[in-house]
Amino acid sequence: MSRAGRVALLAGGVGAARLLRGLAALVRPTDLTVVVNTADDDVFHGLHVSPDVDTILYTLAGLSDPGRGWGIRDDSFRAIEALARYRGDTWFRLGDRDLATHLFRTEELRAGRLLSEVTADQARALGVKVRVLPMSDGRVRTIIETAQGRLSFQEYLVRERAKPVVKSIRYEGIRTAEPAPGVLAAIEQADIVVIAPSNPFVSIAPILGLTGVRAAVRRTSAPVVAVSPLIGGRPVKGPADRMMRALGMKPSPLPLAELYKDLLDGLVIDRADRSHVPALEGRGLRVTTTNTLMNTPVRSTAVAREVLSLADAARTPLAS
Amino acid sequence: MSRAGRVALLAGGVGAARLLRGLAALVRPTDLTVVVNTADDDVFHGLHVSPDVDTILYTLAGLSDPGRGWGIRDDSFRAIEALARYRGDTWFRLGDRDLATHLFRTEELRAGRLLSEVTADQARALGVKVRVLPMSDGRVRTIIETAQGRLSFQEYLVRERAKPVVKSIRYEGIRTAEPAPGVLAAIEQADIVVIAPSNPFVSIAPILGLTGVRAAVRRTSAPVVAVSPLIGGRPVKGPADRMMRALGMKPSPLPLAELYKDLLDGLVIDRADRSHVPALEGRGLRVTTTNTLMNTPVRSTAVAREVLSLADAARTPLAS
Numbered sequence: 001m002s003r004a005g006r007v008a009l010l011a012g013g014v015g016a017a018r019l020l021r022g023l024a025a026l027v028r029p030t031d032l033t034v035v036v037n038t039a040d041d042d043v044f045h046g047l048h049v050s051p052d053v054d055t056i057l058y059t060l061a062g063l064s065d066p067g068r069g070w071g072i073r074d075d076s077f078r079a080i081e082a083l084a085r086y087r088g089d090t091w092f093r094l095g096d097r098d099l100a101t102h103l104f105r106t107e108e109l110r111a112g113r114l115l116s117e118v119t120a121d122q123a124r125a126l127g128v129k130v131r132v133l134p135m136s137d138g139r140v141r142t143i144i145e146t147a148q149g150r151l152s153f154q155e156y157l158v159r160e161r162a163k164p165v166v167k168s169i170r171y172e173g174i175r176t177a178e179p180a181p182g183v184l185a186a187i188e189q190a191d192i193v194v195i196a197p198s199n200p201f202v203s204i205a206p207i208l209g210l211t212g213v214r215a216a217v218r219r220t221s222a223p224v225v226a227v228s229p230l231i232g233g234r235p236v237k238g239p240a241d242r243m244m245r246a247l248g249m250k251p252s253p254l255p256l257a258e259l260y261k262d263l264l265d266g267l268v269i270d271r272a273d274r275s276h277v278p279a280l281e282g283r284g285l286r287v288t289t290t291n292t293l294m295n296t297p298v299r300s301t302a303v304a305r306e307v308l309s310l311a312d313a314a315r316t317p318l319a320s
Numbered sequence: 321m322s323r324a325g326r327v328a329l330l331a332g333g334v335g336a337a338r339l340l341r342g343l344a345a346l347v348r349p350t351d352l353t354v355v356v357n358t359a360d361d362d363v364f365h366g367l368h369v370s371p372d373v374d375t376i377l378y379t380l381a382g383l384s385d386p387g388r389g390w391g392i393r394d395d396s397f398r399a400i401e402a403l404a405r406y407r408g409d410t411w412f413r414l415g416d417r418d419l420a421t422h423l424f425r426t427e428e429l430r431a432g433r434l435l436s437e438v439t440a441d442q443a444r445a446l447g448v449k450v451r452v453l454p455m456s457d458g459r460v461r462t463i464i465e466t467a468q469g470r471l472s473f474q475e476y477l478v479r480e481r482a483k484p485v486v487k488s489i490r491y492e493g494i495r496t497a498e499p500a501p502g503v504l505a506a507i508e509q510a511d512i513v514v515i516a517p518s519n520p521f522v523s524i525a526p527i528l529g530l531t532g533v534r535a536a537v538r539r540t541s542a543p544v545v546a547v548s549p550l551i552g553g554r555p556v557k558g559p560a561d562r563m564m565r566a567l568g569m570k571p572s573p574l575p576l577a578e579l580y581k582d583l584l585d586g587l588v589i590d591r592a593d594r595s596h597v598p599a600l601e602g603r604g605l606r607v608t609t610t611n612t613l614m615n616t617p618v619r620s621t622a623v624a625r626e627v628l629s630l631a632d633a634a635r636t637p638l639a640s
Contacts, residue, residue, distance in 0.1 A: 072402075076398055079417060079420050082419070083424060086424040096402070096419075097398050097402040099402075103366060103367070103399070106366050125406045
């Protein structure tokens with residue numbers, strides 16, 4: 001175990017989960033708090049699905065499907081296939097074991113419990129010791145305005161396979177939803193704040209957009225380090241590059257540094273993007289280049305180690 | 321196809337479903353209306369489960385499990401097993417394919433649709449041509465007062481395996497719930513009314529207890545024929561005999577005839593109960609004895625044929 005101290009991770013789905021499994025190998029689980037995006041939560045077949053929370057929980061519990069990045073390994077799809085007899089709109093595929101997570105969550109929420117409470121129960125039931133906090137108990141929803149109209153994030157990503165041209169992105173409810181209990185404290189008390197290699201628009205922006213969160217990350221004296229989700233200008237998974245282009249940015253670590261410019265001390269980028277190091281350093285950032293593809297637990301730990309080292313280095317001021 | 325005309329069947333679960341599959345082999349499906357008990361509906365894991373409606377639909381669709389009498393043949397239980405990680409109370413086992421039925425029903429009901437509408441959709445989706453009417457779109461719930469306290473019917477039957485001593489049975493909501501659209505008309509327009517070999521207390525009584533139903537069955541000029549659920553004083557399935565005893569009756573076709581005395585023209589009983597024929601005939605009933613165990617489709621058709629013959633015979637008055 002490193003003496004990294006307390007780590008707070010701002011997280012989306014699969015990229016975050018893979019970094020997290022590396023951090024969990026290096027940091028005491030009880031020192032690790034992950035604040036998870038819930039702006040792409042949605043209701044399918046009457047069930048409250050929290051895709052990013054589930055990906056985080058399943059990864060930490062060792063249940064995740066290594067290939068897909070969602071759902072439970074070796075799951076079957078008998079319920080959803082049977083549901084197709086009754087209705088056509090079964091494009092959001094939920095596995096049979098995965099369904100249990102949504103059934104439990106939905107029933108507990110209906111009984112008046114908070115998403116953060118239910119998530120804590122689920123983490124405990126799955127043997128997850130890292131503290132997993134949904135970003136908010138309130139309702140925030142990412143809305144993608146596209147050339148084909150207004151879509152929820154899952155409609156855009158899963159149903160339409162991220163093909164519609166993005167015109168703008170907004171976060172319904174972001175002004176009224178509050179950070180979940182513990183979110184601001186976790187950031188304020190962290191010895192390192194890490195921004196996961198997640199989509200900056202649909203995973204990280206909703207977290208930072210909650211009242212007080214961005215300010216807390218800006219204000220902390222702890223080093224703030226991000227890992228770029230791009231490898232050679234393309235994300236491992238998801239539409240981050242298309243979104244960057246649609247919003248007038250050239251996909252690279254540079255727009256990322258711009259989006260997080262008031263927050264970051266350091267940035268871990270892939271070797272494939274090393275040509276951008278001078279420009280990033282020119283903005284006053286410490287930069288580490290490494291192989292950021294975390295397709296095995298060993299690779300996750302290696303990247304996590306780079307994150308912790310960079311944070312350590314950032315504690316001493318850059319020579320100017 | 322027989323010229324039985326229109327048949328209305330008052331039905332509980334598996335016994336009714338087995339008679340129904342026989343009737344459906346003899347009567348045009350469009351001439352057949354089944355009015356199904358919903359007083360043992362319940363909510364499990366946030367899902368609205370209608371056990372008797374499901375048993376009827378699955379049997380007519382050829383999906384039912386021949387051994388169990390509930391659920392779908394060859395179903396798996398991965399969701400419910402995964403749910404056990406989150407909570408202990410998974411005593412009501414729902415199969416993965418079966419879950420789809422409850423997910424669809426629950427979501428449609430939450431959207432404001434009526435149980436009778438949703439059931440019609442489900443029957444259509446499953447290729448069921450018989451008209452399946454839940455007895456009511458309102459909420460009626462069988463409450464079993466036992467020596468161990470107040471139980472819902474599923475708690476009594478499934479969780480407690482029908483072991484607690486029954487003190488009384490009541491039907492919450494029965495005074496305010498109305499028969500579903502088409503129920504009274506189906507009885508009034510039927511050429512034969514059949515009371516299925518279902519538990520008289522928890523399956524048939526709630527149907528008859530709805531405003532206007534018992535009166536409609538009493539008033540019809542069509543023959544009314546019941547099939548006894550007992551074989552040698554014991555039901556094929558379920559606690560009918562224990563309930564009879566608990567309520568001070570000796571399990572036999574006689575208390576059944578008493579419970580339905582204002583309604584029946586004829587009664588089909590098992591050969592094992594033939595010693596009761598004189599007493600039943602003494603009450604003015606036409607009685608057929610046969611093998612009532614409908615463990616194969618052929619046996620279902622044979623019993624259904626006896627029902628139709630008895631109804632035919634009942635059209636001519638008994639010599640006195």
